[in-house]
Amino acid sequence: MEGSYKATLPQSGFVQQGIQTDKKQLVVFTPFNILTNNFLPLNVALYAKDASLKYSLLLILLITSCASIKNPVSPIEIGVWDLVSDYCDESYEFKIDGTIKFVSSPEMTIDNYTLTKIGNDGFYEWSYEVIEYNNKPSCNGTFDTYRGQKTTTYVKFSDDLNVMKIYFDPHEGTYIGAYLKRRE
Numbered sequence: 107m108e109g110s111y112k113a114t115l116p117q118s119g120f121v122q123q124g125i126q127t128d129k130k131q132l133v134v135f136t137p138f139n140i141l142t143n144n145f146l147p148l149n150v151a152l153y154a155k156d157a158s159l160k161y162s163l164l165l166i167l168l169i170t171s172c173a174s175i176k177n178p179v180s181p182i183e184i185g186v187w188d189l190v191s192d193y194c195d196e197s198y199e200f201k202i203d204g205t206i207k208f209v210s211s212p213e214m215t216i217d218n219y220t221l222t223k224i225g226n227d228g229f230y231e232w233s234y235e236v237i238e239y240n241n242k243p244s245c246n247g248t249f250d251t252y253r254g255q256k257t258t259t260y261v262k263f264s265d266d267l268n269v270m271k272i273y274f275d276p277h278e279g280t281y282i283g284a285y286l287k288r289r290e
Contacts, residue, residue: 182267183221191284194245198286206234212242215251221261229276233258261286 181202189196199207206217219234236255243249260273260280268288274280 182263183270186289187270187286188289189284190287193284196245197289205237210244210246212240213244213251214240214242224260224276227276228262229273230261230263231258231276232261 183200184202185200187198187200189198194210196208196210200219201207204218204220206215206219208215208217215236216238217234217236219232222231222233223229224231234257236251236253239251239253241249244251260276261270262273263270270286270288272282272284272286274282
């Protein structure tokens with residue numbers, strides 16, 4: 107019997123994916139992460155008569171399963187954050203794949219980002235690059251965003267990790283007066 111299949115195991119939340127032929131079978135069990143829509147490998151069972159085929163399939167599996175995660179990120183920023191300021195309404199959706207969906211209606215961008223802890227003062231360097239842009243003005247009416255634009259700023263989280271204050275530099279005196287609040 108030849109073909110591929112994918113079946114959800116109801117009680118566990120695991121997905122079984124596989125390829126089956128008359129002589130070989132590849133079976134992969136993966137947990138599905140609902141927040142990120144990513145499949146993460148958990149356990150691999152390979153059945154093949156030829157050992158070299160078995161190792162080739164394993165190598166292909168490992169390469170393809172890791173290819174979807176661009177930048178490993180820490181979980182503290184994952185989720186939707188709203189800008190709290192007196193000049194604009196903006197939202198930032200930080201995703202586990204290292205991208206942000208930014209909305210400053212009607213402007214919308216998708217950015218690659220990194221958030222790296224620096225020093226012992228609680229500051230993080232937040233760098234991002236615009237990879238998609240809808241060519242619409244931001245909420246304040248300006249067209250100052252472009253594809254390929256790179257920005258670096260600094261943030262500091264509150265103790266409960268629900269507020270992200272934004273700074274020009276990693277020093278308390280450079281706070282810009284706006285902050286992001288985690289959406290509940």
